[in-house]
Amino acid sequence: MSHALGVSRPRGLEALPEGHWLQRIDPRTRIVAAMAYAFLLVACRDLRVLGIGLGIGVGLMLAARLPLGPTLRRTLxxxxxxxxxxxxxxxxxxxxxxxxxxxxxxxxxxxxxxxxIGLKAAGVILMLLVLVGTMDATRLGHGLHRLGVAPKLIHLLLFTVRYMGVLRREFLRLRQAMRARGFVPRSDLHTWTSYGYLFGMLLVRSLERSERVLDAMRCRGFDGRFHLLDSLRLGQADWAFGTVFAAGLILLGGLEWAGG
Amino acid sequence: MHIVDGALSGPVLAAGGAVTLAGTAWGLRSIGEREIPRVGLLSAAFFMASLIHVPVGPSSVHLILNGLIGLVLGWRAFPALLVALLLQAVFFGFGGVVVLGVNVANIALPAVLIHFLLRDALGRFRGRTAVFAMGLLAGAGSIMGTTLLVAASLAGSGQEFLPAAELVFFTHIPVMVVEGLLTGAALVLIRRVRPELLHRVAEAAPLAEPAPALAAEGRS
Incomplete structure (x- = not known):
C-alpha cells in the first residue's frame, strides 16, 4: 500500500542551520557557482573530467556533512x-x-x-542540492532577486513555497475524509474520477484561500508591491569560496581542453 | 517527464530556453500585481499534484495535469510551471539546471495551446457530459503534446535516441487516459462549485462574492 497516503515522494532536504559554514556564504555566490558548474559539466565530453567533476560535488557534500542517504537518493x-x-x-x-x-x-x-549522460546528470543535481538545496526558500528568493530575476517571479516563488505545506495538509485532510468513507485507491474509473474531484476541490479551496490571503494583505496595506528586505553582503567567505571554486572549474575546463 | 542534464544537444537546449524565457516574460506581464497570491496558490496546488501518485495497472503514475493548468492559467502557466520545476530541481533533485528551459517548455506549451483551443468552447457548454468530455480532451491532449515534445527534444538531439523517443510516447498512452479522466472529473466539479475559476481568473477581480462554502464542503 505504498500509495495509501497518495503522497510517496521524499520530502525536501532540510535547510542547514544558521551557523553552518555553507550558510555564511552568500546565496548569490552559491547560485552562480552551481550554475557555472552545471554549464561547464554539460559542455564537457571527457569521462575522466566528468568523473573528477562529480568528485568535486561528492567532496563538497562530505565537507558540508549533508546526510548521505537522502542526498544520494535525490541525486540518483x-x-x-x-x-x-x-x-x-x-x-x-x-x-x-x-x-x-x-x-x-x-x-x-x-x-x-x-x-x-549519467555522470553529467548526477554531478549537476548533486552540486545543485549541496549549494542551493541547502538554503531555505527565503534565502533562495532574495538571492535570485539580487541577481536580477524579475520581482514578480520571485514573489510567485515565495508564495508557492509558503503555501506548498499548507496545501499538502489540506490535501491530506481531504484524502483522510475519503478514507473515512471507505475509499481505497484501485486502478479503475471510480478511483480516477475520485482523484479528479479531490484535485478539483484542492484547486477550489486554494483559490478561496488566496482570496482570504489577499484580503488580509490588503488590510495590512498591501499595494501590489513587496519590499524584499535583505542584508546580503559579499564577504571574505564569498571571495575565498568563489576563488577556490573558480579555480576548480578552470582546472576542469583545462583538463577537458588539454585531453580533447 | 523530467529530462536530465547531459542528454540533449546545444540547439535543443537553446530553443527550449528561449521558448521558456519568452513565455515566462509574457505570462508575468499578464499577472496583475494583486493576482500574485492567486497564481502563487494555484502554482502550489499544481506542485502538490506532482506529488500525488495514482494507481494505474500494476504501477502508479504521478500527475502533471498541465491541461487543467492551461485552462485555469493561460499564459501564466509558464511562470507558474517555471517556479514549480525550479523548486522540484532545487529541493527534490528532479530534472536539471541547463535543461530546465526545455522541461518547462515541454509542459507549458501544450498547456497554453489547450487554453486557446478549448477555453471559448468551455464557456458555451453547460451539460455535465460535455464539460467532462472537454476535460478529457484537455487532459489527454496536453499530456500527448508534452510526450510528443519530449520525444522531439530527444530525437532532435541524436539519432540514437529515436527508439527511446518512440518508447516514451507509447508507454505514456495510459497516462494520457488517466490524466484525461482526472481532468474531466476535476472540471465537472470546478464548473459546479466555482465556475468563475475557469473564466474570471484572467481579470484581477479583487473581491469575490462570498464563497459557496457549504456546497464546497459537501463534495470531496
Missing amino acids: GVDLFIVMLLLLLPFTTPGQVWFQWGPLTATWDGLWRGVE
Whole structure:
C-alpha cells in the first residue's frame, strides 16, 4: 500500500542551520557557482573530467556533512523513462561492438554515451542540492532577486513555497475524509474520477484561500508591491569560496581542453 | 517527464530556453500585481499534484495535469510551471539546471495551446457530459503534446535516441487516459462549485462574492 497516503515522494532536504559554514556564504555566490558548474559539466565530453567533476560535488557534500542517504537518493532518483533511455543507448548507438544478444547488438560507444549522460546528470543535481538545496526558500528568493530575476517571479516563488505545506495538509485532510468513507485507491474509473474531484476541490479551496490571503494583505496595506528586505553582503567567505571554486572549474575546463 | 542534464544537444537546449524565457516574460506581464497570491496558490496546488501518485495497472503514475493548468492559467502557466520545476530541481533533485528551459517548455506549451483551443468552447457548454468530455480532451491532449515534445527534444538531439523517443510516447498512452479522466472529473466539479475559476481568473477581480462554502464542503 505504498500509495495509501497518495503522497510517496521524499520530502525536501532540510535547510542547514544558521551557523553552518555553507550558510555564511552568500546565496548569490552559491547560485552562480552551481550554475557555472552545471554549464561547464554539460559542455564537457571527457569521462575522466566528468568523473573528477562529480568528485568535486561528492567532496563538497562530505565537507558540508549533508546526510548521505537522502542526498544520494535525490541525486540518483530519476524518472523511469530516463532509466529506459540509458539502458537503450548501447543498443541504439552505432559503433564498436561490445556484445551481441540475440538480434540485439550493444556497442561500447553507446555504453560510454550512457555513462557520460549519467555522470553529467548526477554531478549537476548533486552540486545543485549541496549549494542551493541547502538554503531555505527565503534565502533562495532574495538571492535570485539580487541577481536580477524579475520581482514578480520571485514573489510567485515565495508564495508557492509558503503555501506548498499548507496545501499538502489540506490535501491530506481531504484524502483522510475519503478514507473515512471507505475509499481505497484501485486502478479503475471510480478511483480516477475520485482523484479528479479531490484535485478539483484542492484547486477550489486554494483559490478561496488566496482570496482570504489577499484580503488580509490588503488590510495590512498591501499595494501590489513587496519590499524584499535583505542584508546580503559579499564577504571574505564569498571571495575565498568563489576563488577556490573558480579555480576548480578552470582546472576542469583545462583538463577537458588539454585531453580533447 | 523530467529530462536530465547531459542528454540533449546545444540547439535543443537553446530553443527550449528561449521558448521558456519568452513565455515566462509574457505570462508575468499578464499577472496583475494583486493576482500574485492567486497564481502563487494555484502554482502550489499544481506542485502538490506532482506529488500525488495514482494507481494505474500494476504501477502508479504521478500527475502533471498541465491541461487543467492551461485552462485555469493561460499564459501564466509558464511562470507558474517555471517556479514549480525550479523548486522540484532545487529541493527534490528532479530534472536539471541547463535543461530546465526545455522541461518547462515541454509542459507549458501544450498547456497554453489547450487554453486557446478549448477555453471559448468551455464557456458555451453547460451539460455535465460535455464539460467532462472537454476535460478529457484537455487532459489527454496536453499530456500527448508534452510526450510528443519530449520525444522531439530527444530525437532532435541524436539519432540514437529515436527508439527511446518512440518508447516514451507509447508507454505514456495510459497516462494520457488517466490524466484525461482526472481532468474531466476535476472540471465537472470546478464548473459546479466555482465556475468563475475557469473564466474570471484572467481579470484581477479583487473581491469575490462570498464563497459557496457549504456546497464546497459537501463534495470531496
